[in-house]
Amino acid sequence: MLPFYLINKFLPLKRKLQSLYLHRAGQIVPHLTPFITKSDRVLDLGCGTGSIIKLIKISTHCQATLVDVQYNAMCDQYPVLIYDGQKLPFDDNVFDLVMSGGSTAFINNIPQAIKEYARVTKPWGFIGDVNFFYHTLPPKKLISDLNNMMNINIQPWDETYWLQQYQKADLEMYYHTIGKTNPASDEQVIEYCRKLIDQKDWNFEVRKVALDRLVEIMNLFNENHRYLSYGVFITRKQMVKHDTLF
Ligand SMILES: C[S@@+](CC[C@H](N)C(=O)[O-])C[C@H]1O[C@@H](n2cnc3c(N)ncnc32)[C@H](O)[C@@H]1O
Numbered sequence: 001m002l003p004f005y006l007i008n009k010f011l012p013l014k015r016k017l018q019s020l021y022l023h024r025a026g027q028i029v030p031h032l033t034p035f036i037t038k039s040d041r042v043l044d045l046g047c048g049t050g051s052i053i054k055l056i057k058i059s060t061h062c063q064a065t066l067v068d069v070q071y072n073a074m075c076d077q078y079p080v081l082i083y084d085g086q087k088l089p090f091d092d093n094v095f096d097l098v099m100s101g102g103s104t105a106f107i108n109n110i111p112q113a114i115k116e117y118a119r120v121t122k123p124w125g126f127i128g129d130v131n132f133f134y135h136t137l138p139p140k141k142l143i144s145d146l147n148n149m150m151n152i153n154i155q156p157w158d159e160t161y162w163l164q165q166y167q168k169a170d171l172e173m174y175y176h177t178i179g180k181t182n183p184a185s186d187e188q189v190i191e192y193c194r195k196l197i198d199q200k201d202w203n204f205e206v207r208k209v210a211l212d213r214l215v216e217i218m219n220l221f222n223e224n225h226r227y228l229s230y231g232v233f234i235t236r237k238q239m240v241k242h243d244t245l246f
Pocket residue numbers: 001021025045046047048049050051052067068069070072084085086100101102103104106107108
């Protein structure tokens with residue numbers, strides 16, 4: 001996530017982010033909605049902008065619950081339950097679908113978080129997760145710059161890392177696909193930032209400082225994209241743990 005002070009200052013940036021999240025949500029939601037009915041309970045975990053649940057609701061009219069550790073100014077359509085970020089405030093086996101659109105990586109204890117997803121999902125219910133991972137090991141400095149800027153603790157996880165997490169939580173893989181992120185050119189980054197700043201009625205000095213900072217942030221994200229892929233992971237909670245016969 002970008003720092004909130006930036007998101008809220010730039011309306012076009014807010015719109016761009018909303019459409020980015022919608023795009024990401026669009027990659028996974030069509031795989032899940034055929035199974036979801038009006039009476040089904042769906043949890044949007046780390047809902048952020050609420051883009052995931054908006055899309056799911058449009059086609060299913062499901063019973064939606066949204067949780068996060070903080071409010072997001074862009075999520076203004078549904079009430080959000082704020083929790084401690086560790087133990088989900090729900091009983092066991094209550095949701096037909098638990099959906100996390102890029103939020104799992106932001107949680108401190110990922111193995112524990114995925115176990116929590118499984119705990120609140122009904123037997124044979126679905127868990128949908130979209131996660132970024134590195135197809136090529138990035139420089140350590142890039143990771144530490146990103147973590148410092150966003151005040152998070154991402155690590156250079158690869159695809160296997162995520163697959164192992166679902167396995168450890170006894171989740172059965174139902175659908176899995178991956179794609180690459182595309183970095184923009186340096187010129188495109190500057191052009192994009194300049195357009196955003198040009199819409200503000202600021203004096204020269206403020207515009208210069210804001211442009212430099214925005215380009216710095218966008219370059220960091222863009223550099224990260226050179227090493228990143230994303231994965232769509234849909235798993236199911238098993239009724240009983242399968243024993244292997246052979
Ligand atoms: C990439 S953003 C949001 C993505 C969201 N699916 C969307 O469409 O806007 C990651 C989200 O994870 C949330 N988050 C961070 N730690 C969390 C935790 N322990 N439990 C749940 N959500 C968490 C953040 O507050 C943030 O809203």
